[in-house]
Amino acid sequence: MALADVIIIISRNGGAFLSRWAHVVAGITWIGLLYYFNFVQVPSFAEMDAAARNNAIDKLASRALWWFRWAAAATLLTGVLILIIQKNGDKSQLFSGDYIKTVPGMAIYTGILLALTMFLNVWLVIWPNQKKVIANARNVQAGGEADPAAAAAGRKAAMASRQNTIYSFTMLLFMVGTSHFFLPGKFKFAPSGGDRATYWIIVVVIWGLFELKALGVGGTKPGGLNTIYDTHQVAIATGLVLVVVYYFVFYLILKA
Numbered sequence: 116m117a118l119a120d121v122i123i124i125i126s127r128n129g130g131a132f133l134s135r136w137a138h139v140v141a142g143i144t145w146i147g148l149l150y151y152f153n154f155v156q157v158p159s160f161a162e163m164d165a166a167a168r169n170n171a172i173d174k175l176a177s178r179a180l181w182w183f184r185w186a187a188a189a190t191l192l193t194g195v196l197i198l199i200i201q202k203n204g205d206k207s208q209l210f211s212g213d214y215i216k217t218v219p220g221m222a223i224y225t226g227i228l229l230a231l232t233m234f235l236n237v238w239l240v241i242w243p244n245q246k247k248v249i250a251n252a253r254n255v256q257a258g259g260e261a262d263p264a265a266a267a268a269g270r271k272a273a274m275a276s277r278q279n280t281i282y283s284f285t286m287l288l289f290m291v292g293t294s295h296f297f298l299p300g301k302f303k304f305a306p307s308g309g310d311r312a313t314y315w316i317i318v319v320v321i322w323g324l325f326e327l328k329a330l331g332v333g334g335t336k337p338g339g340l341n342t343i344y345d346t347h348q349v350a351i352a353t354g355l356v357l358v359v360v361y362y363f364v365f366y367l368i369l370k371a
Contacts, residue, residue, distance in 0.1 A: 131198040138193035146283055148179060150334035153280045153347045157242045159275065169252035177249050180242065184366035187237045194230065216303055218369055222297040225318060225361070226289035232326060236275040241331065270335050277344040278329030282355040285361045302369045314368045319359065325357075 116157075156176065159170050214220040251265035288296075303310070328340060337345045345355040 131197065134193050134200055138190060138197055139234045140191055141186050141189035144182065145190050146287075148186065148285060149279055150185040152183070152276055153210035153350065154209070160346065165255075169255050172249055172252040173256060176245070177244040180207060180245055180249075180324065184237050184242050187234050191231070191234050214295070216311065218257065218299065219293050221306070221311065221314065221369070222289045222293040222365070225365075226286050227294070228322060229286035229367065230290070232322065233282055233286065236279050236329070240275040241272045241279075242269040243276075248272065256363050267335070271331060274329050274331065274335060274341070274344045277347070279321040280347070280350045281325065281343065282356055284358045285295040288358055297365070297369075299371075301371055302366075303371050306369050310368050314364065316366075317364050321360065322355075 156179070160171060163171065215224055245268075247262065247268040248265050251262040255261050306314075329344070333340065335341065343349050
């Protein structure tokens with residue numbers, strides 16, 4: 116074996132290990148902060164008076180949001196590196212049309228769909244709206260007038276954050292399940308085109324309906340269909356139900 120081939124193999128194996136390790140570390144940071152915001156910070160802020168809450172937003176939330184959004188970016192980047200470096204036969208899994216037709220491929224790409232949506236929610240919805248909330252808190256502390264648009268911005272950010280919490284349980288199921296749950300024997304290794312189409316139609320419709328609601332289509336006021344975003348307890352329950360629904364769809368259509 117030529118020296119160049121040995122270097123490529125070592126580089127590929129080392130790169131696969133490092134990218135996977137970094138992906139796990141970044142992902143733990145991202146999802147951990149997501150749960151901190153939803154399960155700890157938001158309920159705590161609701162019990163504070165306005166002055167204490169504005170001070171906490173300025174000093175605490177702004178720092179946590181820095182780690183939150185960059186951990187999301189690092190998770191996405193390292194996930195892409197895993198797909199590029201890790202080989203499936205002699206093709207990169209990212210570009211292999213055959214891989215996505217297998218049960219493991221369908222599982223990981225379901226997780227990727229949800230994770231990518233969560234990433235976009237962070238950078239395109241949560242962070243832009245939270246910047247308005249932080250700016251308002253700092254302005255009020257400096258003696259300025261409160262921004263009347265801050266409350267609406269906070270609600271939009273909260274809905275997207277709660278939706279990310281709902282997605283996260285199912286996303287983790289499929290990310291972990293690719294190697295541990297969705298294995299040949301229990302599931303078809305190479306489902307038919309009809310089975311794949313049926314699965315993806317159901318998955319995408321459910322995903323789309325949730326995301327449209329999280330983005331405020333139909334309104335952002337509490338209650339009604341938006342009840343799933345009103346408290347973290349209901350968001351957790353909704354997320355657990357979504358896990359069951361997605362697993363049931365996967366099992367029903369793709370079982371061996």
